[in-house]
Amino acid sequence: MGNLNREALSLYLVTDRTLSLGQPLPEIVRGAVRGGTTMVQLREKSCDTREFVELGRALHEMLQPAGIPLIVNDRADIAQVIGAEGVHIGQHDMAYADARRLLGPEAIIGLSVENDEQARECRSFAGLDYIAASPVFATPTKTDTATALGLKGVQHLRQVVGPALPMVAIGGVNRTNIPAILRSGADGVAVVSAICSAPSPEAAARELGAAIKQAKP
């Protein structure tokens, strides 16, 4: 179990430079943080390792003073090298047990969960910090994802994993559907294009954050 504060999952930005409309990623993240983003995942699927490390270091230097955890998608080595707070793994990434053994008990480790079977399986993953129910709604961001869960799917995953495991929902999140998503049992939402593709990431984050605050009791 890493050092994850459940509140940090409220508004979780997952980066995607291919969707960032020409804005440099550090600028997007800076704006998102000003707007109230509570956690950031650096996801890079095609850049080389050197660039990934440099980008990760730049983001970590920005986020650490703000107390915002930086999570690296898939690459545990890059997380270690830059001193990131943890990794996010998908079902085709390293196995959870391998990632935990490698990174130790302090690291935050999150896992994408797309269906019932994966939700049942992750109940045995000692120390797992959070799951990302994925995708809630159909989304243009990822083309390799499973069928959309829908709100009922999120509710169901919450029942399967129990109340203790922190859970974010990702996929097609916007400020309109945030209240329903949170009512379905998610502790927060993860967004990609809602912030990365926004003309003002800061304003977008602020609007999403307001919707979250309003929805949470």
Add this chain to the structure above:
Amino acid sequence: MGNLNREALSLYLVTDRTLSLGQPLPEIVRGAVRGGTTMVQLREKSCDTREFVELGRALHEMLQPAGIPLIVNDRADIAQVIGAEGVHIGQHDMAYADARRLLGPEAIIGLSVENDEQARECRSFAGLDYIAASPVFATPTKTDTATALGLKGVQHLRQVVGPALPMVAIGGVNRTNIPAILRSGADGVAVVSAICSAPSPEAAARELGAAIKQAKP
């Protein structure tokens, strides 16, 4: 400085599944080892992490009893998870200092060197185990490589790095040019297609190994 025996660089197989003509990679490696391959680098550029780990574990289980080091290309996390002997990094991968800090003094770390400037730079990399002079000759294996060094380029790199740093040459190696490559100051050769694309990887490795033995004093 890792635990590299300079002799292990003699015949260094670098894997490439896209060139393996339908033969499963473990079969190629098994044949190559029977034929006298002295070190193996697992290089995967497009498979997902889970598959990379599984493949790496299978190869490590095969190679460890034979005392043949397994080196993972780029992915230090995968090297750690599978207990590989080290990593090979290119100029666009993690910086040497980062890799060494991450993996510790025992790991074998090798670096691709393509030109004079990189060769001069690597003289300050304390504990670097070997360099791969790349590419000696033009090769269809990699499309992103620098201009071919030629034999004179290999000679020159040897002069720049000095006699102590182990060096393999890679790119367009075959049994005909092996004697000239070794005379140019390389301690061994690294091959991809010469073994991966051979009808019999075992026979190919044996022939290459015979050429190396004949050429070495």
